Amino acid sequence: MSAQTPPHGGDVYHLARTLGIALSDLLDFSANINPLGFPPGIPRLIQEVLPEIVHYPDRRCLGLRQDLAAYHCLEPEQILVGNGSTELIYLAARALQPRQALIVAPAFSEYEHALNAAQVPVEFLVTREAQNFTLDQPPDPRAADLVFLANPASPSGMLLPPERLLATVAALDAAGVYLLLDEAFVDFVEEASFKGHLAQFPRVLILRSFTKFFGIPGMRLGYLLGDPELLVRLGENQEPWSVNTMAQAMGRHCLAEADYLARTRALIGQERDYLLTGLAALPGLKTFPSAVNYLLIKLTQPGWTAAKLQQAMLAHRIVIRDAANFRGLDERFFRIAVRARAENERLLRALQDCLITGEL
Numbered sequence: 259m260s261a262q263t264p265p266h267g268g269d270v271y272h273l274a275r276t277l278g279i280a281l282s283d284l285l286d287f288s289a290n291i292n293p294l295g296f297p298p299g300i301p302r303l304i305q306e307v308l309p310e311i312v313h314y315p316d317r318r319c320l321g322l323r324q325d326l327a328a329y330h331c332l333e334p335e336q337i338l339v340g341n342g343s344t345e346l347i348y349l350a351a352r353a354l355q356p357r358q359a360l361i362v363a364p365a366f367s368e369y370e371h372a373l374n375a376a377q378v379p380v381e382f383l384v385t386r387e388a389q390n391f392t393l394d395q396p397p398d399p400r401a402a403d404l405v406f407l408a409n410p411a412s413p414s415g416m417l418l419p420p421e422r423l424l425a426t427v428a429a430l431d432a433a434g435v436y437l438l439l440d441e442a443f444v445d446f447v448e449e450a451s452f453k454g455h456l457a458q459f460p461r462v463l464i465l466r467s468f469t470k471f472f473g474i475p476g477m478r479l480g481y482l483l484g485d486p487e488l489l490v491r492l493g494e495n496q497e498p499w500s501v502n503t504m505a506q507a508m509g510r511h512c513l514a515e516a517d518y519l520a521r522t523r524a525l526i527g528q529e530r531d532y533l534l535t536g537l538a539a540l541p542g543l544k545t546f547p548s549a550v551n552y553l554l555i556k557l558t559q560p561g562w563t564a565a566k567l568q569q570a571m572l573a574h575r576i577v578i579r580d581a582a583n584f585r586g587l588d589e590r591f592f593r594i595a596v597r598a599r600a601e602n603e604r605l606l607r608a609l610q611d612c613l614i615t616g617e618l
């Protein structure tokens with residue numbers, strides 16, 4: 259059995275087709291989606307909202323922006339909603355038209371694709387393994403007029419210490435540099451969001467996603483938090499109706515699910531510790547600290563590669579993310595999601611089988 263390495267995690271349709279098996283037969287650890295699934299009440303909500311799809315969606319997403327504003331203690335004018343946060347990455351690259359962009363790497367590959375599509379030259383600042391792949395000092399503000407930085411970092415899951423993040427933002431802002439601060443995973447540690455400082459820094463755009471924390475990647479819903487004037491400029495470059503009626507309603511529903519929010523954060527904290535303990539007992543693995551629902555892991559035995567491990571894990575119907583194609587990592591790195599206990603147990607058993615008895 260073999261399957262090509264997908265460029266992103268979560269490419270389960272392709273893998274299932276390649277392997278000739280049903281989607282439901284795969285256990286996906288390659289995309290970092292809430293193991294609780296979407297919040298309760300969604301099936302009923304779909305029934306309720308269905309009659310509305312005879313109209314075009316509200317292109318201003320006003321109801322959702324009002325709810326988001328209340329949730330984040332901001333104003334609706336500080337929010338721009340998009341068809342997943344990926345749409346907003348492409349929109350920012352296109353609308354800001356920077357002279358030169360800088361990506362703090364390793365990073366989500368769509369930053370680079372979006373900048374290429376907008377014909378913006380790109381440089382990379384590659385963080386070091388010794389720093390757990392996080393920034394140790396602010397990038398040189400002369401290096402670019404748009405910087406992409408993820409906090410929590412991806413794929414390591416590390417948070418920058420708040421004072422280092424603030425110093426980085428302040429240094430870039432003082433030099434007139436725009437910053438796209440990707441907080442796609444910050445919902446797992448909401449207190450680490452930079453949103454409270456937003457008003458001080460008009461060139462900062464905070465990118466947020468509904469898809470990971472609320473388990474709705476197939477629905478496509480994300481948003482930017484930022485300066486109202488800057489968001490108007492971006493909004494003028496956005497395709498109309500990119501956020502459908504169902505997605506808008508689902509976003510509003512998700513925000514009101516306080517019990518689900520609390521259960522998710524508790525589950526992820528507990529299961530991340532469980533996985534880290536289990537992984538520490540396996541041979542040839544180095545893990546990195548994470549604040550979120552995924553773990554970056556390095557194979558330390560000579561000759562072992564993530565590609566071979568990925569193939570071996572597929573025999574167990576488990577998908578892991580080969581992280582070799584992240585700039586700054588190599589063929590020894592892979593990433594796994596934090597899932598529910600029974601699934602995590604299955605992952606650890608399969609990893610043990612591959613690492614101890616298998617041929618990597």
Ligand SMILES: Cc1ncc(COP(=O)(O)O)c(C=O)c1O
Binds near residue numbers: 345442478
């Ligand atoms: C760090 C990071 N940012 C943004 C995204 C885009 O997520 P979405 O478009 O589903 O909101 C991803 C998706 O994997 C990601 O890993």
